[in-house]
Amino acid sequence: FQCVGSPINKVVAAETQATDELAKLVRAIEIAKRIGTDRIRLFSPETDDDGLAYDWMAPMAELAQKEGVILLHENDARYYGAYPD
Helix, strand or coil, rough: CCCCCCCCCECCCCCHHHHHHHHHHHHHHHHHHHHHHCCEEEECCEEHHHHHHHHHHHHHHHHHHHHHHHEECCCCCCCCCCCCC
């Protein structure tokens, strides 16, 4: 398998959602290891606030680094990071 596809972070950013989305990443990491890949596709949360997006994604990036997986950012027109500017 090339990577694990996921709906991780395909939500409107809210503090109450961040914990749930991090739990989804934990599960995706388990699946990635089981199928022998180190790549996981995910989104960034829907927000216009750059700082919130970075704060939201930082624990995920830290977990991925610790677990030896690579996070692949999916672009979607409504989500942070879809456009370079």
